[in-house]
Structure formats: structure tokens, C-alpha cells
Amino acid sequence: MDAQTLVDERGELWLALAPLWLEREPRETDYARMVEVIQRHDLTLHELEWVFRLELAPVLARHQMSVAGEWRRFDDHKLMRQLVAHNLRLTGWRRKSWALFSGLTTMMARHRWSELMERVAVARGESGY
Template sequence: MDAQTLVDERGELWLALAPLWLDREPRETDYQRMVEVIERHDLSLDELEWIFRLELAPVLSRHQMSVASEWRAFDDHKLMRQLVAHNLRLKGWRRKCWLLFSGLTTMMTRHRWNELMHRVMAHRRTLSE
């Protein structure tokens, strides 16, 4: 997959989910936007989990750990470049390595992710009723 395809397929989703890694708790509007974007991409909960663990967490957890990190917002262009570069290299041993360490890279945002998944499931239930 090339860089432009990654941006076209995942860019909106990646940027919508990035606030999970900020220094503040996501606002209600952040969660609403995340749910809306997730629903536009029509992904299963399992697919979302893999995106969270393998595509996003390895890049965004570095921002959380960095002393000079952006704490309140991300530079979308810089972040997109980092996410694309990471995901273009996410093959073979790198993929297995990140999978192995995904518990560590998601640990600080897991509670936010769980809250988001509860909201996605509730939204999907209301649509099916």
C-alpha cells in the first residue's frame, strides 16, 4: 500500500482517534466525532482494536512519553506523516514486535478506548432498533 492510499483510507480515522492520547480527557464532542468517523468507515470492533493497537498506539504513545510532546493538540500534518511512515513499515517482524508490545503502548489510553467502544456499541444498538 502506498502513502496516498493510507491517507485516503485511514487519515480521517487516525486524526479523529488521536485525541485519545492527549494530556486531557476527551470532551463529549471529541467522543461524538470519533463515533461519527468510525461509523463512516464501517469497521468491526475487532478491526478497530487492531487499528488502535498496531496503527496508532506505536506512534501516539511516543507523544505521551515525550517531555517535549504536544499536550493539548497535535499538528495534524506532522502526525499524519509519522503515522503513514510507521504504517508503511508495519510488516513482518515489525508488525509482530508491535503486536507483542501493544499492551504497553495502549496502557495509558485503554480506559479512553474502552469508553469509546462502549459508545460505538451503544450507537450501533440504537441504529439496529
């Protein structure tokens, strides 16, 4: 997959979900926007979990752990470049390594993710996450 295809297929979703890693708790409007964007993508809750764990968390967790990281707001262009670069390399052993360590990279945003998945399940009329 090339960079443009990644941006076309995942860019909107990635940027919508990035606030899960910001310093502040997401607002109701943030969650509503995330649910709206998720609904436009034809992904199951299981597939969304892997987007969270493998495509987003390895990049965004670095921002949380960095002393000089971006905590209040992300530069969308810079973040998109980082996400595309990460995901272009996400094959073979790298994919397996990130899957193995995804508990660590998702730990600080897990409560927000769980809240979001509950909202998505409700919006879809499904039972809980």
C-alpha cells in the same frame, strides 16, 4: 500499499482518534466526533482494536512519553506524516513486535478507548464491548 492510499483509507479515522492520547480527557463532543467518523468506516470492533493497537498506539504513545511531546494538541500534518511512515513499515516482524508490545503502548489511553468502544457499540445497537 502506498502513502496516498493510507491517507485516503485511514487518515480521517487516525486524526479523529488521536485525541485519545492528549493530556486532557476527551469531551463529549470529541467522543461524538470519534463515533461519527468510526461509523463512516466499515470496521468491526475487532478491526478497530487493531487499528488502535498497531496503527496508532506505537506513534501516539511516543508523544505521551516524550518530555517535549505534544500533549495539548497535535499538528495534524506532522502527525499524519508520522502515522503514514509507521504504517508503511508495519509488515512482518515489525507488525508482530508491535502486537506483542501493544499492551504497553496502549496502557495510558486504554480507559478512553474502552469508553469509546462502549459508545460505538451503543451507536451500532450491539451488546457491550
